Amino acid sequence: VxxxxxxxxxxxxxxxxxxxxxxxxxxxxxxxxxxxxxxLHVQLDPKRDSFVIVASDGLWDVFGKHEAVDRVQQWLSRQGSLDGASHALASEAIARGTHDNTTVCILQLRWT
Structure with missing residues (x-):
């Protein structure tokens, strides 16, 4: 603004x-x-969508949405921890020089 x-x-x-x-x-x-x-209403697909990234602009200022999703998928395939993926994204945003506070929360979607 x-x-x-x-x-x-x-x-x-x-x-x-x-x-x-x-x-x-x-x-x-x-x-x-x-x-x-x-x-914004988004139709989720149980076959494709397994998590949601909720983050502050400190992350989105230096990450594109597709890049962030790819990073989380890579992290989960290696480490399996949502908490670790959140910390990794926040740390990388800081390393990239974000100029704002950075908060990252990844919500796992469990389909029944």
Missing amino acids: NGVLGLPRSFGDIEYKGWKSQAWGKEFSADLVIAEPGL
């Missing part, structure tokens, strides 16, 4: 709400941030 606030942080930063025309000497026609989350 205006090169200052990352989108994942905009939900909770009250100082950016209600600034239609008060921010940075610019005039805006609407609030800079809103507290309405975007929702």
